[in-house]
Amino acid sequence: MNEYIRLQTADKMYRFVVSFSALLALAAANTTQVSQCQHTQAPLPSNTYIQGCTSPPCALPQLQDAIVDMEFVAPRDMTSMRTLATAYLRVGLVNLPIPYDLGANSETCNHLTNASCPVAAGQTLGYTLRMFIEAFFPVGTEVTVEFRIVDQSNAPVVCVRVPIRIVSP
Known part of the structure; x- marks a missing residue:
């Protein structure tokens, strides 16, 4: 009888380990490796996923939407937020900042899920x-x-930095 209980316990433990490992793999598959911003003092989101990219540089097709999913914790009460994007183009030894207008997509509150x-x-x-x-x-x-979210007073909320490469559509 004790052998039967021991086998049942081992089977349950094995199933738990396999299920837990599968969940970790699934979570890792929906995370893009991003880094801390260099030009804004703001924390990283708890999770960032650029669709189709887990390991940068992320290949983003020209003439299509790049889709960036983030999860973060509001650091304070906020009435509104905006997302700002800046591309840093390396020219010789200098990184030239190029602000990128996100248009209506910059209104962060309109795109909370x-x-x-x-x-x-x-x-x-x-x-x-x-x-x-x-x-x-x-x-x-x-x-x-660098994608940074700022609140109504332009105080940083979160910021991510990621290398990208533009590819054919």
């Missing part, structure tokens, strides 16, 4: 950013982009 503004401090927020890759970015261009 699980909440709406105003938001409360400590609230976990899901956010999806769509950034259209314009034709004036030639195929083969490699830049590092």
Whole structure:
């Protein structure tokens, strides 16, 4: 009888380990390796996933939307937020900052997936950013982009930095 109980316990433990490992693999598959911003003092989101990219440089097709999903915790009460993007183009020894206008997609509150503004401090927020890759970015261009979210007083909320490469549509 004890042998039967021991086998049942071992079987349950094995199933738990396999299930837990599968969940970790699934979570890792939906995470893009991003780094801390160099030009803005803001924390990283708890999770960032650039669709189709887990390991930079991320290949983003020209004339299509790049889709960036983030999850972060509101650091304070906020009535509104904006997303700003800056591409850093390496020219010799200098990184030339090029602000990228996100248009209507810069209104962060309009693209929260699980909440709406105003938001409360400590609230976990899901956010999806769509950034259209314009034709004036030639195929083969490699830049590092910083996406930063700021609140109504322009105080940083979160920021991510990721290398990208523009590819054919």
